[in-house]
Amino acid sequence: MSIKLGIIGGGQLAWMMGDAAKKLGVELIVQTPSQNDPAVSIAKDSIFAAVDDAAATEILATKCDIITFENEFVNLAALSQLEKKGVCFRPQLAALAPLLDKYEQRCYLRDLGLPVPQFFALPGEKDIESKIADLGFPVVLKARRHGYDGQGTFIIPDFSALSKIINHSNTQFLVEEFVPFTKELAIIAARSVNGEIVIYPAVETFQEEQVCRWVIAPAIITKEQNLEIEAIAHKLLNSLQYIGVLGIELFLTADGKILVNEIAPRTHNSGHFSLDACETSQFEQHLRAVSSLPLNNSILHCSSAVMVNLLGYENCQSDYQKQRQQLADIPQSTVHWYGKTEARPGRKLGHITVLLEQDNRDAVKHIIHQIESIWYPPEKISQNFP
Structure with a gap:
């Protein structure tokens, strides 16, 4: 049955x-x-x-x-x-409870002893100056609930910009230090009903306007940094007694420190590469975990993989068939089209994964540029390749 x-x-x-x-x-x-x-x-x-x-x-x-x-x-x-x-x-509501509000999530991570940026909940106006003085501008302002793909996240350069947002919003905010990271990283982890844990390779992600443009698997980090990230995942999953897949976003700082940025209690964009590059995708792993089935192998079956989000760049209704066919002609590529009927700037319409036989960053850069040149008009192509 x-x-x-x-x-x-x-x-x-x-x-x-x-x-x-x-x-x-x-x-x-x-x-x-x-x-x-x-x-x-x-x-x-x-x-x-x-x-x-x-x-x-x-x-x-x-x-x-x-x-x-x-x-x-x-x-x-x-x-x-x-x-x-x-x-x-599944995951249980008790596991979700400390994660849904970003301020409460930050507090939970801090109280677990996990490394996080400095932060505070936005207090009354009279308290802001002294608290922000400890952080220094710029700061990051985040809506505590319902923010995703850059919505509800702001890089704040000064008090004027801060006041403009908070005075015209009824939203509760989290304020945190701006981390001058060298890399943004992410990891997908799964925990079963029986407490079995499987972790996917750590990946490097790149965001523009707080929306993920591409993911490179695996991330080029030290063995020690990789072990630290895996230890963070184990501690978090076991503390929550979590059942299912979750995504962990992290910062790597210039002095080699790992900081936890955010937790997504679900499958995550940074794990889409697993559909084509791993024996078991994050989606199958999630179904296995919540259905009380054994977890499965999560290792890469290629040297490296590149996942590029196909983001909307205009307001229209189109299936972009011409661009999709050109993307599908790239060797070792798979295009995943989500079947959405309406495009708008920043909306995730699909993604493409390309498998590589060598972990070569010049090849990665070439593939990403090729994909973006096919997908976007010239003025929308990123200028920040890895």
Whole structure:
């Protein structure tokens, strides 16, 4: 008898679970706002409702054995009432609770003894100057809830810019020091019901305007730095008693220190390379973990891989068939198109992964430039190649 798995959220992260679900005999049922959302096409059944609609989630629970999450924009208090009635959530709500608010997440990481940037919750105006004086400008301002792909994150150069944002917003904010990192890193980790942990290779990521442009696997870091990152993942997963996949974003500083930036309690953009470059993708690993199946091998089966996000750069409706065909002609490439019907600047429409036989940074740079030159008009091509 197949497992019936409910997913709160029907975007591309849920859609990319489709092939693994077929392989493992898992039936997917999604709760998602629109019939045009990507995962509707691969789901056995769909409930069309906002992801924070707990009444819809109660209906979802009647159709499945376990409920998991594609995104973290849920109403935890309302879901806890369902959990008390016996609904099985994986990861458990207790594991999500300290992670959904970014200030509370920072506090949790700090209290675990994990290395994080200096931070504070935005207090009243009278306290800001003294607190920021300890950090110095620029600082990073983050919405405590519902920020993603650069939304709700601001690099603040001075008090004037800070006041302009906070005086025109009802949002609660986290303020943290600006870290002059040399690399942004990420790691995908999974923990099973039985406490088994599997970790994917650490990767280097590159962001523009706080949106990920590309990912390079594996990251070029020292053995000691890699071991430190893996130790962070183990400590976090075990402390939370987490079940499923999560993504950990990190900074590498000029003096070689590792700092934890953010935790995403779900599959993550930095792990998309695993669909083509690893024996077991992060999506299959997540299904295995939440369905009480054994975890599987996460190692690369190539020397290195490059994943480039295909981001919207205009407001239009197009399937970009010409560019997609040119991208598919790149040797050792796979194009993943999410089937979204509308493009807008910064929206993730798809991604491409290219497998390389050698871990050669000149080859990586060439591939990224080739992909961006095909996908973007000249003025939108990044000028910051690795």
